[in-house]
Amino acid sequence: MWRWVILGVLALAIGAQAYFEYSPNDPARWHVDPMVAGKPGMSNGFLIRPKGGDAAAPVYAMTPEALARKIDGIARAWPRTKLFAGSVASGRMTYITRSRIWKFPDFTSVHVLPAPGGATFAAFARARFGQSDFGVNRERLQAWLKELGPG
Numbered sequence: 001m002w003r004w005v006i007l008g009v010l011a012l013a014i015g016a017q018a019y020f021e022y023s024p025n026d027p028a029r030w031h032v033d034p035m036v037a038g039k040p041g042m043s044n045g046f047l048i049r050p051k052g053g054d055a056a057a058p059v060y061a062m063t064p065e066a067l068a069r070k071i072d073g074i075a076r077a078w079p080r081t082k083l084f085a086g087s088v089a090s091g092r093m094t095y096i097t098r099s100r101i102w103k104f105p106d107f108t109s110v111h112v113l114p115a116p117g118g119a120t121f122a123a124f125a126r127a128r129f130g131q132s133d134f135g136v137n138r139e140r141l142q143a144w145l146k147e148l149g150p151g
Contacts, residue, residue, distance in 0.1 A: 020129065021103035030107045031085035031094040034124035037109065045126030046138040048145070050115065054138070057120045058151025064091055064119040068112040071121065074147050075108065078140065097140065104129055106137055120151070 032038075038047045040054045047053040060067050068088045075081055075095045084096040084107065091112040096105050108125040123144070125137035 017102055020105070021098070025084070025096065025105060025107075025128070027085040027094070030096075030109070030128075031092075032109050032124065033092065034109050034111050034122035035113075038124040038126065042126065043131055044133040044137070045124065046141050047125075048121070048123040048141055050113070050120045050122065053122070055142070055145070057122065057145075059115045059118050059120045060148065060151045061118045064112045064114050065089075067119040067121060068093070068110075070148065071110055071112065071144070074144050075110070078144075081108075099136075106133065106140075108137070108140065118151075 034047065035049065038045060040047050040052070046055075048055045048057050050057050050059075062070070065088075068091050072083070072088045072093060075093070076083065078095075078097060080100065081095050081097040084094045086093040086109075092110070094107055094109040096107055098105055105128045106125060107128065108123060110121055110123045112119055112121045123141055125141050127133040127137065
């Protein structure tokens with residue numbers, strides 16, 4: 001009896017993990033402009049904007065193209081992260097980052113903008129599933145900001 005229960009629970013866990021990893025993700029839904037999408041204080045996301053986000057993005061003394069390349073390098077070096085939609089050339093990129101075990105997808109959309117004296121950006125990181133992300137999107141974007149250095 002217990003053997004069947006254990007096998008059933010194991011089958012459900014494997015099925016759930018496969019669903020999270022292989023369910024389709026529509027770029028039209030997840031590749032958004034963080035200047036207009038999202039709202040500060042979400043329980044399953046984090047928003048950086050030049051003004052009006054959970055954190056402020058500084059101005060970097062470089063061209064928007066150079067900042068987009070730098071952000072792209074940081075994002076692609078992040079564990080289990082790859083470009084999902086957009087391009088560095090367009091200055092709008094969305095990355096998908098998956099959790100280690102369950103493969104939950106989180107999406108981080110970035111929009112690089114010209115600014116007086118250089119370039120800045122907006123970024124919106126959010127979980128696809130669930131009401132809370134346990135702060136992982138905040139941690140990821142704060143780490144990216146730290147790696148970018150001061151503006």
